Amino acid sequence: MKVPLLDLKAQYRSLKTELDEALIKTAESQYFILGPEVEKLEKAMCEYIGCKYAIGVSSGTDALLIALMAIDIKPGDEIIVPTYSFFATAGVVSRLNAIPVFVDSDPVTFNINPKEIEGLITKKTKAIIPVHLYGQSAEMDEINAIAKKHSLKVIEDGAQAIGVQYKDGRKVGTLGDIGCFSFFPSKNLGCFGDGGLVTTNDDALGEKLRIMRVHGGKPKYYHKIIGGNFRLDAIQAGVLSVKLPHLDSWSERRRQNAELYSGLFIESGLASKEGKIELNSTEKILLPKAVYKETGHKNYHIYNQYVIRVEKRDELRKHLTEKEIGTEIYYPVPFHKQECFADLKPRFEKTCFSVSEFAADHSIALPIYPELTKEQIEYVVKCIAEFIK
Numbered sequence: 066m067k068v069p070l071l072d073l074k075a076q077y078r079s080l081k082t083e084l085d086e087a088l089i090k091t092a093e094s095q096y097f098i099l100g101p102e103v104e105k106l107e108k109a110m111c112e113y114i115g116c117k118y119a120i121g122v123s124s125g126t127d128a129l130l131i132a133l134m135a136i137d138i139k140p141g142d143e144i145i146v147p148t149y150s151f152f153a154t155a156g157v158v159s160r161l162n163a164i165p166v167f168v169d170s171d172p173v174t175f176n177i178n179p180k181e182i183e184g185l186i187t188k189k190t191k192a193i194i195p196v197h198l199y200g201q202s203a204e205m206d207e208i209n210a211i212a213k214k215h216s217l218k219v220i221e222d223g224a225q226a227i228g229v230q231y232k233d234g235r236k237v238g239t240l241g242d243i244g245c246f247s248f249f250p251s252k253n254l255g256c257f258g259d260g261g262l263v264t265t266n267d268d269a270l271g272e273k274l275r276i277m278r279v280h281g282g283k284p285k286y287y288h289k290i291i292g293g294n295f296r297l298d299a300i301q302a303g304v305l306s307v308k309l310p311h312l313d314s315w316s317e318r319r320r321q322n323a324e325l326y327s328g329l330f331i332e333s334g335l336a337s338k339e340g341k342i343e344l345n346s347t348e349k350i351l352l353p354k355a356v357y358k359e360t361g362h363k364n365y366h367i368y369n370q371y372v373i374r375v376e377k378r379d380e381l382r383k384h385l386t387e388k389e390i391g392t393e394i395y396y397p398v399p400f401h402k403q404e405c406f407a408d409l410k411p412r413f414e415k416t417c418f419s420v421s422e423f424a425a426d427h428s429i430a431l432p433i434y435p436e437l438t439k440e441q442i443e444y445v446v447k448c449i450a451e452f453i454k
């Protein structure tokens with residue numbers, strides 16, 4: 066049985082008529098960049114996320130970049146980021162000649178560990194970028210409290226977490242100063258290319274982000290500030306407007322798939338609900354943990370990825386590839402071990418990264434997309450059990 070990591074064609078088939086119409090509408094209007102389609106999407110996003118400003122931008126990476134530019138990050142400023150995330154989270158910091166300061170992961174959620182942050186704050190620290198990894202909110206109360214105490218800005222990297230609710234029910238992207246989202250095709254809400262969004266409730270930042278998106282010109286050709294070309298295409302906004310009403314039901318399907326996986330792993334005796342970080346003989350698989358599930362908010366987790374931790378991860382991956390099951394490693398190398406950050410080494414020689422290093426060596430993402438069938442999930446679990454036993 067074939068089980069791809071992601072099957073975007075299945076989603077396209079389910080909305081083909083509406084999506085094709087949206088594409089043709091852009092072709093007929095010949096209005097390609099920003100404009101009414103983008104404005105319509107931004108309005109819908111404000112409502113969906115519950116924020117005052119939602120500004121469509123060119124990608125998730127650019128969302129992070131424009132956010133840092135909007136809070137005036139300068140060369141030499143220090144920005145606190147988790148060491149375990151997609152590269153963009155730290156890459157954007159370096160692109161502004163600022164310095165990413167890496168923090169280890171929480172051993173349960175693998176999000177940034179708030180307890181490790183304060184010890185890394187210096188006079189140069191300007192902001193924290195928590196990532197809502199795999200589709201579950203970082204521990205924002207603790208992060209915001211630290212930020213407040215030290216007058217730091219908080220930029221949320223919600224690229225994997227659109228629609229996710231924190232424990233108090235508020236959605237990510239409204240919890241810090243600026244929220245950043247990605248519409249890369251493999252995210253829960255993906256467009257037909259690159260796209261992104263920044264969100265804020267702050268009037269001054271909302272205005273500034275909007276101006277910076279078009280090179281900082283307002284009125285056009287008059288520049289008080291320097292921005293860039295961070296614009297979202299109308300064609301992407303049209304696609305996203307068709308998809309947005311379905312996002313919650315897709316995320317619900319992902320949660321159901323996750324429940325099914327976890328239930329089957331527990332039934333098979335390979336995992337327990339409590340999932341400790343030490344893999345031992347009675348527990349072969351560490352399951353992802355939805356820590357805000359008990360809060361009763363529907364979008365406590367949207368499972369952009371369903372990531373388990375196992376021993377002999379690379380051998381398991383090879384076994385699953387042979388069985389035609391798609392998997393991926395998110396992520397094999399934490400930032401503090403990336404070659405491009407080697408010059409920063411003296412800065413973090415004393416920092417402990419044991420949790421993220423464990424994650425990098427043991428994590429494997431299984432197919433979790435909404436259209437998966439029960440039979441496919443049972444097959445994946447069967448193949449994993451076969452390998453471990």
Ligand SMILES: *Cc1c(COP(=O)(O)O)cnc(C)c1O
Nearest residue numbers: 124125126151153224225247249
């Ligand atoms: C996908 C992703 C990004 C970047 O988004 P793009 O749209 O691909 O530029 C940034 N941060 C995280 C955590 C991501 O998963």
